[in-house]
Amino acid sequence: MSTPLKVFITGASSGIGEALAAGYARRGAILGLVARRGDALARFRQSHPQNAISVYSVDVRDADALGRAAQQFIAEHGCPDIVIANAGISHGAVTGHGDLQAFRDVMDVNYFGMVATFEPFASAMIAARKGTLVGIASVAGVRGLPGSGAYSASKSAATKYLEALRVEMRPLGVSVVTIAPGYIRTPMTERNPYPMPFLMDADRFAEKVADAIARKTRFAIFPWQMRFAAMLLHVLPRWLYDAIFEKAPRKPRAAR
Numbered sequence: 001m002s003t004p005l006k007v008f009i010t011g012a013s014s015g016i017g018e019a020l021a022a023g024y025a026r027r028g029a030i031l032g033l034v035a036r037r038g039d040a041l042a043r044f045r046q047s048h049p050q051n052a053i054s055v056y057s058v059d060v061r062d063a064d065a066l067g068r069a070a071q072q073f074i075a076e077h078g079c080p081d082i083v084i085a086n087a088g089i090s091h092g093a094v095t096g097h098g099d100l101q102a103f104r105d106v107m108d109v110n111y112f113g114m115v116a117t118f119e120p121f122a123s124a125m126i127a128a129r130k131g132t133l134v135g136i137a138s139v140a141g142v143r144g145l146p147g148s149g150a151y152s153a154s155k156s157a158a159t160k161y162l163e164a165l166r167v168e169m170r171p172l173g174v175s176v177v178t179i180a181p182g183y184i185r186t187p188m189t190e191r192n193p194y195p196m197p198f199l200m201d202a203d204r205f206a207e208k209v210a211d212a213i214a215r216k217t218r219f220a221i222f223p224w225q226m227r228f229a230a231m232l233l234h235v236l237p238r239w240l241y242d243a244i245f246e247k248a249p250r251k252p253r254a255a256r
Contacts, residue, residue, distance in 0.1 A: 004052075007031055008083045009032070013040035025051045092147050143233045
């Protein structure tokens with residue numbers, strides 16, 4: 001009988017994180033789940049009594065609390081096989097309109113929260129010369145989307161960080177996987193007041209992500225159609241990009 005995977009996931013109370021947790025639960029994994037909403041995590045644990053699930057009500061911006069959760073998980077279950085830094089927020093934010101706090105919040109959660117998630121596990125994985133660190137980036141990080149400068153910047157930063165980390169960890173026996181979602185049906189995307197091409201259900205997305213992680217894929221985009229959109233965005237000349245996107249619909253600004 002194979003040993004169950006040990007998987008630690010942030011942002012696990014809803015959306016992509018909850019779908020990933022449910023997908024790994026179906027695969028019999030031992031789970032460590034982190035989110036600010038402890039009540040949602042408790043409900044998830046109650047609905048999966050067949051799995052060993054530890055839950056931690058932690059904001060990923062609190063690196064010390066996140067470190068304590070990691071130490072507790074390791075003490076109880078051992079070093080995880082997979083750590084998924086999924087916690088993320090998306091706010092419309094525009095320079096010159098008093099949105100500085102929105103910019104800071106998005107960067108703190110989506111970028112620094114990812115670094116803080118990996119930090120307490122990296123040394124144990126390096127010592128064991130095994131394990132996989134997974135970051136949820138976004139196709140939105142390919143170019144700066146008007147009205148979503150905070151989100152695009154945070155996901156671009158996450159992508160570059162994950163690339164650097166992958167090269168750093170490779171000779172140490174630790175894998176790094178970058179997942180860049182397109183539009184996934186979650187509470188976050190429900191608020192988008194514009195068409196979302198190739199919208200993908202979160203459960204289907206989670207299954208594809210788990211398979212990509214198992215293969216230790218370096219970089220993956222789902223749904224697959226968004227790979228071509230991302231490649232096109234990447235090579236689009238600036239003058240043409242500007243002309244197309246300056247009138248594109250935008251995410252509403254965060255409430256202040």
